[in-house]
Amino acid sequence: MxxxxxxxxxxxxxxxxxxxxxxxxxxxxxxxxxxxxxxxxxxxxxxxxxxxxxxxxxxxxxxxxxxxxxxxxxxxxxxxxxxxxxxxxxxxxxxxxxxxxxxxxxxxxxxxxxxxxxxxxxxxxxxxxKSLSPLPDEWYGIKDEELRLRLRSVDILLNEDLRLMIERRANFWRSIRTFLDQKGFMDPFYGAIFTDSSFAPMVFCHNRCRNKW
Incomplete structure (x- = not known):
């Protein structure tokens, strides 16, 4: 084992x-x-x-x-x-x-x-x-580049520089949108994922509420 x-x-x-x-x-x-x-x-x-x-x-x-x-x-x-x-x-x-x-x-x-x-x-x-999988060592983090991309959430948790970069990027785009919004511009949303109207909706059950969503 x-x-x-x-x-x-x-x-x-x-x-x-x-x-x-x-x-x-x-x-x-x-x-x-x-x-x-x-x-x-x-x-x-x-x-x-x-x-x-x-x-x-x-x-x-x-x-x-x-x-x-x-x-x-x-x-x-x-x-x-x-x-x-x-x-x-x-x-x-x-x-x-x-x-x-x-x-x-x-x-x-x-x-x-x-x-x-x-x-x-x-x-x-x-x-x-309760976590059933251990985290990588906090000091060394994830060194394998491919593994870092696959386990993005873990990499963000352990890598403070990466968290700061994501925060700065979010603040940058927020300030750009605020500036353009104040100038009267609109931000149209164009969905990048195309779906067929014949697709059946995905339904799941919430155990606590006992409802289907």
């Missing part, structure tokens, strides 16, 4: 643990109160501010009875801290089931670590989506 298959099997076991505990590993809703960017912007003025943040796990560092976890939500990155002495079973469940690449939610209070890093001291956490 390859290392990738072994890691997948390990994650499937962790998925089973969550289900055995009666925890939905793919809930439909999140209770996020702030984006990470919003949280960091008000951090200085609100010591020990309560917040619920969510994002994808980029790294996990375990030091005895403390776990440091970095999450990223598309707007920013932050570290949250779990302490076994305060959370006990909640800490153990995190330690036993959470991997890099998972989407999680953490609730707690803002605080600054001894090293001066802005963080969230977690009082609880929730699994939002």
């Amino acid at each position: 390859s290392s990738g298959e072994t890691m997948r099997e390990d994650r499937l076991k962790k998925l089973a643990i969550l289900k055995e505990r009666g925890i939905d590993p793919y809930p439909a809703h999140s209770n996020r109160s702030h984006s990470i960017k919003e949280f960091l912007e008000v951090f200085v003025d609100h010591a020990e501010k309560p917040a619920t943040l969510s994002g994808r796990v980029l790294s996990i560092r375990k030091q005895g009875g403390i776990i440091f976890t970095d999450i990223f939500d598309g707007t920013g990155r932050i570290q949250f801290v779990l302490q076994k002495t305060e959370l006990n079973e909640v800490f153990d469940l995190f330690n036993d089931t959470v991997d890099q690449g998972d989407f999680i939610e953490a609730a707690g209070l803002s605080f600054t670590t001894k090293s001066g890093q802005q963080s969230l001291k977690a009082s609880g956490w929730t699994m939002l989506a």
Whole structure:
């Protein structure tokens, strides 16, 4: 069995643990109160501010009875801290089931670590989506050019320069459209995909709403 298959099997076991505990590993809703960017912007003025943040796990560092976890939500990155002495079973469940690449939610209070890093001291956490495939190493990223093009979303997640380039390009086109719109120009939409009117529509069922769409 390859290392990738072994890691997948390990994650499937962790998925089973969550289900055995009666925890939905793919809930439909999140209770996020702030984006990470919003949280960091008000951090200085609100010591020990309560917040619920969510994002994808980029790294996990375990030091005895403390776990440091970095999450990223598309707007920013932050570290949250779990302490076994305060959370006990909640800490153990995190330690036993959470991997890099998972989407999680953490609730707690803002605080600054001894090293001066802005963080969230977690009082609880929730699994939002259990990842069954590991992410590439964050430091090295994806070096294979063809693989980078095939796994574009992963490359964007790990490559900050690429994210900034996409953001700048979006801002550029937004400013161009705003300028032309203010001058009275219109932006017609010409669909590039042609379809036959005889094609049957694609119908799928939403499990939570029990409706077909």
